[in-house]
Amino acid sequence: MGEHTVREGSFRHRGAELFYEEAGHGPPALYAHGGFAGRAAEDRMGLFDWAPVVDAGRRLVRYDARGHGRSTGEPVTGDYTYPSLAGDLLALLDHLRADRPVDAMGASMGCATVLHAAVQAPERFARLVLLVPPTAWATREAYARRNRESADTIEREGVDAWLAGRARAPRPAVVADVPDVPPTPDERVLPSVLRGLALSDLPPPAALTRLRLPALILAWADDPGHPLSTAETAAGLLHAELHVSRTRADVRTWGERVAEYLSRPRP
16 A cells, blocks of 8 residues: 555454454545455455555555455355445444444445445444445346356356356456456355355345435446446436546546545545
8 A cells, every 4th residue: 555554454253254454544445346356356456446545544444355365254155245244334333333334335246245234224424435336136146147157157166167267258458457366265165155146136126216415426338247338327216426437547547536526525
């Protein structure tokens, strides 16, 4: 995190040890990573630059989701649904003794985690930053079917067979130069992660309409796994600001965009 000292910690929740890190000082800004990644994996990918958020006077808190990165997890499908992962996020807020509403950010699976946590406990949050919202509602079933098939492939043929299939799939042009990092859940847990995500969806549209939290949505184009239809629909339901990137250079501005958004006076 640049010149900022990173402080690491962990806590136990529902049978898992969950690891997190903090950088900077000031009001907390919590970040939840995307599926199959983790803090270190996202750093290797170089996809998002959070230094501007810390430089803007925020205490950035990043954590490894259950079964991802350094955090432990068991091969239990129900542990990896969006509502369950949201429970882990709320437990992290308890561990951090966050007694005021926090700003929360999340990418893909982390975006869904943040939204479910906000629906479960809206009083815990001040603003939301939702990066690359995943498939949802009408587009979710095709994704869920692929996840179930992937879990079966891993159990039948091993994780290398699944990775080989992933490597053959085309990548969105906007992130084509981003390094492909292997999934961090291990082979024992990965099928359960895949099936848990297959059972998940974003909260129902009516729940998002009731949320009434300020939100910024950052999306990119031409990615079936993160379709613009989700971002546009969520933006309408949440009355959120929406920015769509069509180039890698524009994605690199997201750290500054988030820092500017979070630097505005709190509602």
